[in-house]
Amino acid sequence: MEEEKKPIFDKEKATLLVKELRKRFDSGKTKSYEWRISQLEGIAKMLEEKEKEIITALDKDLSKPGTEAFMSEVSQTKSSCSEAIKELKQWMKPEKVKTSITIYPSSAEIVPEPLGVVLVISTWNFPFLLSLDPVIGAISAGNAVVLKPSEIAPAASSLLANLLKNYLDNSAIRVIEGAVPETTAPLEQKWDKILYTGSARVGRIVMAAAAKHLTPVILELGGKCPAVVDLNVNLQVTARRIIAGKWACNSGQACISVDYIITKKEFAPTLVNALKEELEQFFGKDPMESKDMSRIVSLSHFARLVKLLDEDKVSDKIVLGGQKDEKQLKIAPTIILDAPEDSMVMQEEIFGPIMPIITVDNIEDSFNIIKSKPKPLAAYLFTNNEQLKKDYVENISSGGMLINDTILHVVTRGLPFGGVEESGMGSYHGKFSFDGFSHKKAILYRTFGGDSSLRYPPYTPEKQNLLRAFMNGNIFRIILSLIGWSKE
Numbered sequence: 216m217e218e219e220k221k222p223i224f225d226k227e228k229a230t231l232l233v234k235e236l237r238k239r240f241d242s243g244k245t246k247s248y249e250w251r252i253s254q255l256e257g258i259a260k261m262l263e264e265k266e267k268e269i270i271t272a273l274d275k276d277l278s279k280p281g282t283e284a285f286m287s288e289v290s291q292t293k294s295s296c297s298e299a300i301k302e303l304k305q306w307m308k309p310e311k312v313k314t315s316i317t318i319y320p321s322s323a324e325i326v327p328e329p330l331g332v333v334l335v336i337s338t339w340n341f342p343f344l345l346s347l348d349p350v351i352g353a354i355s356a357g358n359a360v361v362l363k364p365s366e367i368a369p370a371a372s373s374l375l376a377n378l379l380k381n382y383l384d385n386s387a388i389r390v391i392e393g394a395v396p397e398t399t400a401p402l403e404q405k406w407d408k409i410l411y412t413g414s415a416r417v418g419r420i421v422m423a424a425a426a427k428h429l430t431p432v433i434l435e436l437g438g439k440c441p442a443v444v445d446l447n448v449n450l451q452v453t454a455r456r457i458i459a460g461k462w463a464c465n466s467g468q469a470c471i472s473v474d475y476i477i478t479k480k481e482f483a484p485t486l487v488n489a490l491k492e493e494l495e496q497f498f499g500k501d502p503m504e505s506k507d508m509s510r511i512v513s514l515s516h517f518a519r520l521v522k523l524l525d526e527d528k529v530s531d532k533i534v535l536g537g538q539k540d541e542k543q544l545k546i547a548p549t550i551i552l553d554a555p556e557d558s559m560v561m562q563e564e565i566f567g568p569i570m571p572i573i574t575v576d577n578i579e580d581s582f583n584i585i586k587s588k589p590k591p592l593a594a595y596l597f598t599n600n601e602q603l604k605k606d607y608v609e610n611i612s613s614g615g616m617l618i619n620d621t622i623l624h625v626v627t628r629g630l631p632f633g634g635v636e637e638s639g640m641g642s643y644h645g646k647f648s649f650d651g652f653s654h655k656k657a658i659l660y661r662t663f664g665g666d667s668s669l670r671y672p673p674y675t676p677e678k679q680n681l682l683r684a685f686m687n688g689n690i691f692r693i694i695l696s697l698i699g700w701s702k703e
Contacts, residue, residue: 224393229400232389236332236359239387246329246357252303254354254383258347259296261382262289268374269343275370276342277465278510287465288344291626295348298628298645299355306355306649314659317685321661327653329357331407336363336398336421338412339512340468340566342371349410349433350388352648358408359387363401365413366394367512406430408652412470414564415637433641433651436634437470437564438591442621443581443607444478444486445598453597453619454489458497460595460621462548466509466568468516470638471593471615471622474565477581480574487550487572491535494548502547503538510544511567517544520567524549528558529571536568578603582610589637590614595621614638 244250262269266289273279273288312323333353337346346364353360362379364372376390391397402409402424411421412435425432442457461473478486498505511517521539524530529551536549546568554560554571561571575581578598585594594613598604604618614634617624625632625644633642643651669678669685 224391224397224400226400226403229404232361232391232401233332233404233406236361236387236389240329240331240359245354245359245387248304248307250384250387251354251357252300254388255296255300255303255351257382257384258351258354259293259300261378262293262296265374265378268378269371272368272370272374273343276339276368277468277512278508279465280507280509283463283465283507283509288341291344292347292351294626294628295351295645295648299351299649302646303355306646309658312657318659318661320665321659323657323659326656326658327356327649328656330652330654332359332361333408333410333652334361334363334401334404334406336409336411336413337365339365339367339371340465340470342368343375345412345435346371346375349412349643349648349652352643353408353410353652354388355649356652358652361389361391361401363391363393363398366392366397404428408432410641410643410651411435418639431641433643434634434639435470435632435643436592436637436639437566438589438634438638439474439561439564440471440591440593440595440613441581441585442473442476442595442597443578443585444476444482445578445596445600445603446479446482447599448597448619450485450489451493454486454493456597456620457490458493458548461570462494462508462568463497464622466511466546467570468509468512468566469622470566471625472566473570473595473621474591475561475571475573477573477575477578477584479578480576483552483572483574487534487552490550490570494535498548502536503540503543503545508545508548508568511546512544514541514544516567517541517546520546520565520569523560523563523565523567523569526559529554529560579606582606585611590635592634592638593617593622593624612636 269289270281270284273284309324309326312325314321314323335349342364346362350360350362364375366372372392376392379388379390391401405428408431409421409425410433411418415436418434418436422432444453457473461467464472498508502508511520524537532551532554534550534552536547538547549569551560551571553574560569573584590612592614594611594616596607596618612635615624624630628645631642631647632644633639641651669682
């Protein structure tokens with residue numbers, strides 16, 4: 216018996232969906248505090264009640280260890296939701312603004328208002344966190360929302376569709392499942408904002424589609440995130456934190472994972488040995504058998520990573536790992552020492568468990584290497600040298616930066632998460648998510664009193680003198696003008 220095919224989500228269905236959601240938004244329902252808070256509470260309840268199902272889906276899609284899945288996805292999403300519930304009233308309050316004497320009497324404020332109907336296109340590597348975190352922001356801001364999860368993580372995508380349908384207001388929050396056609400059809404529509412997480416290649420497609428409607432975008436992309444390691448560091452802690460930001464972070468399948476290391480030539484063997492020792496502590500003598508590492512998400516992604524390893528320029532420079540198992544879709548933690556700059560592993564974002572180490576004569580030479588590449592989503596530095604810290608912060612441009620650790624800056628809710636240039640545009644997380652999906656409307660209030668003839672013709676010399684004095688804020692000149700004195 217043939218499996219029943221799902222109906223294709225085409226342009227006609229996408230148009231109808233947007234029309235329905237815009238009608239719902241225009242009714243004003245999503246703008247109320249009560250609606251917003253009820254939806255956030257629905258997400259919080261869903262995360263509490265369906266934690267096991269979420270972790271099971273992550274295991275199916277990525278073999279993501281339960282503890283890692285809880286910490287990086289469930290716990291982080293819960294934290295984002297809790298913050299929004301706690302802070303929503305404050306976020307929604309108008310911001311008072313001072314006005315000048317030239318428009319006295321008056322008052323002014325900035326009112327955050329929802330943009331309307333927004334589209335969130337999420338990715339597969341953290342399919343719950345990177346779907347729900349921006350949705351939480353969009354709901355907090357009062358928008359109607361469409362979520363398009365990644366088909367590359369099918370278990371997570373299916374679960375998200377079912378859960379959001381059951382826990383949230385389906386008349387204003389919808390999920391579209393599918394692959395390229397189901398992403399293309401929505402992109403042909405007019406949205407009030409699009410947030411996309413994924414590759415720079417697809418980011419360009421999203422931005423081109425948005426440009427046709429002058430739709431603003433938040434693009435969370437990626438890039439080659441460097442980690443510079445100085446000599447004067449706690450070597451064990453440094454190694455462990457690099458591993459946490461690479462191999463213990465979805466097997467390096469993360470946009471903020473360490474993509475490559477730069478260190479001094481004489482220090483490289485010491486660093487490699489430290490990484491070897493800590494990797495064995497974390498994943499055992501045979502990491503291919505470890506239950507604490509995620510697998511590669513798909514056969515095509517596995518083949519791409521194998522191609523990086525098998526390139527003639529780098530295959531003889533592997534100093535650790537290199538084992539691969541196509542059946543399990545696993546690649547052992549791999550270190551490549553001094554891969555040529557023109558090799559694929561140094562030209563492409565790796566997005567996997569392969570770590571090139573580049574050596575330099577002076578640690579400051581690392582700056583030129585980083586600057587020669589597109590600006591990364593994150594940049595890391597390990598050092599006790601205060602001047603080097605200062606120089607790194609001042610001279611290296613990246614979406615985010617962390618000194619003496621990796622990836623933890625993204626869980627610091629007071630910090631925005633976003634890229635720069637090739638690594639993305641716009642930001643979200645916490646209040647930044649609310650702001651990202653809001654329009655800050657500037658409002659000036661005046662009464663009918665205090666209507667001065669100064670602003671109206673005819674513009675006499677006396678009026679000009681008084682206007683200049685007012686606009687320059689010169690109280691002495693204002694007084695002189697009022698009593699009729701002129702320097703002419």
